[in-house]
Amino acid sequence: MDKVGGVIVAAGRGERMGAPINKAFLPLGGRPLFLHSVLTFEAAPAVDTYVVVSHPEDAAFCRALLAPYGLRKLVAVVDGGAIRQESAAAGVRSLPDVCCLVAVHDAARPLLSLELLQGAVERARDGSRSSSPGTGPATLGAALVVAVPAKETIKLVDESGQVRDTPDRRRLWAAQTPQIFRRDLLLRAYAEAERDGFVGTDDASLVERLGAPVEVYQGEYGNIKVTTPEDWRMAQALLEQRALVVPVSAERGFVPAAAAVAAPGSVASGLARPASVRVGIGYDVHPFDSGRPLFLGGVEIPEGPGLAGHSDADVALHALMDACLGAAGLRDIGQHFPPGDPRWKDAPSLALLASVRSMLEAAGYTVNQVDLAIAAETPRLAPYVERMQQRIGVVLGIPPGNVGIKATTSEGLGFVGRKEGIAVWAIATVVNG
Numbered sequence: 001m002d003k004v005g006g007v008i009v010a011a012g013r014g015e016r017m018g019a020p021i022n023k024a025f026l027p028l029g030g031r032p033l034f035l036h037s038v039l040t041f042e043a044a045p046a047v048d049t050y051v052v053v054s055h056p057e058d059a060a061f062c063r064a065l066l067a068p069y070g071l072r073k074l075v076a077v078v079d080g081g082a083i084r085q086e087s088a089a090a091g092v093r094s095l096p097d098v099c100c101l102v103a104v105h106d107a108a109r110p111l112l113s114l115e116l117l118q119g120a121v122e123r124a125r126d127g128s129r130s131s132s133p134g135t136g137p138a139t140l141g142a143a144l145v146v147a148v149p150a151k152e153t154i155k156l157v158d159e160s161g162q163v164r165d166t167p168d169r170r171r172l173w174a175a176q177t178p179q180i181f182r183r184d185l186l187l188r189a190y191a192e193a194e195r196d197g198f199v200g201t202d203d204a205s206l207v208e209r210l211g212a213p214v215e216v217y218q219g220e221y222g223n224i225k226v227t228t229p230e231d232w233r234m235a236q237a238l239l240e241q242r243a244l245v246v247p248v249s250a251e252r253g254f255v256p257a258a259a260a261v262a263a264p265g266s267v268a269s270g271l272a273r274p275a276s277v278r279v280g281i282g283y284d285v286h287p288f289d290s291g292r293p294l295f296l297g298g299v300e301i302p303e304g305p306g307l308a309g310h311s312d313a314d315v316a317l318h319a320l321m322d323a324c325l326g327a328a329g330l331r332d333i334g335q336h337f338p339p340g341d342p343r344w345k346d347a348p349s350l351a352l353l354a355s356v357r358s359m360l361e362a363a364g365y366t367v368n369q370v371d372l373a374i375a376a377e378t379p380r381l382a383p384y385v386e387r388m389q390q391r392i393g394v395v396l397g398i399p400p401g402n403v404g405i406k407a408t409t410s411e412g413l414g415f416v417g418r419k420e421g422i423a424v425w426a427i428a429t430v431v432n433g
């Protein structure tokens, strides 16, 4: 039986959303936008395996958000390209060779239902069986685009704003994703589009250029594309209406990693829990190392210099993890991520923070609010603070307003003042349950 591979493209910048981070990672209904599609692909029996395509700058962040979910079918997080078409092509090319059918889906459509994905893949599978590869365009089957009949009358308008035509609405459909293709056909479509310098707004249009038949499959009007803040509000309303908003407690319960931390006899299980709110403090210092990239608060700062130390040496996240662990009585990061362990060499600290969140939740705690003070003489951190708040907030499952970040210099005094390194203090408040 042909294997089916999924490609979830999330490598855009989300510029029209106007948020400080890619819309794909903003929390919608309790989880980052792109995770809605990821979990749907993970749950669909018709999909055997899939990849997520992210912007190279977001790759570590993206992996950190995926890590706690224990996704069995996810094979890779792949770097995308400058335009959607390149991202989708990179994803399709990275799928295992056994995948003869591919379903390409925009992460920006978080409301894709399991039924629609299943139905569309099964239909494409039937189509691919009835066509034979390599027999010329006329018989190429298994290209299917999920679409909905246009409800509005669509006008064709020229550059001067004059209506030129009113196509018959009965023949107009609005294309959505997923779009499903025989893989060899889609790879050929990408190659020919690249050769001709053709850019299409969806994958089907590239296949249509080959003269191959493309079938529509009735989609759902609720499978909207989230592009602007208005779409965002619409998606939120639809999620609520479908009762798909995962209550925060249930969502947190889904995170499976590191349950062992709270196993009987562990530090966590021995805790008395008299207070509903607990506070933890963390402090960390790392010396500069100009040979490494600088990561601070989960954000890469190109000005550098980098820092020496454990994992990616993100001293701010290290202090923060210690604060979170301390608040829950779970010792410190050295205990959970020993520095000598090769698994943590250059590891993104955001991924470690995601594991820390899981550890706290397994022990019955949820992070409520965190606050960091970063002492650095260089570089200037103000331009990055908002992104740090957003990223930390998404990983910890709290609003960015609950992530305090203050950067200060040390007025030339001490080791910070002499530009020998960066020091960070962090506190975290956690609540039971």
Ligand code: CTP
Binding pocket: 009, 010, 011, 012, 013, 014, 015, 016, 017, 024, 053, 080, 081, 082, 083, 084, 085, 087, 088, 106, 107, 108, 109, 225, 226, 227
């Ligand atoms: N996409 C991608 N690679 C790109 C551009 C877009 O993988 N170079 C993805 C987006 O992440 C999104 C989907 O393609 O899931 C549809 O694109 P769009 O809604 O336009 O998202 P963005 O490009 O991120 O948004 P904007 O155009 O507003 O910047």
Ligand code: MG
Binding pocket: 012
């Ligand atoms: Mg775009």
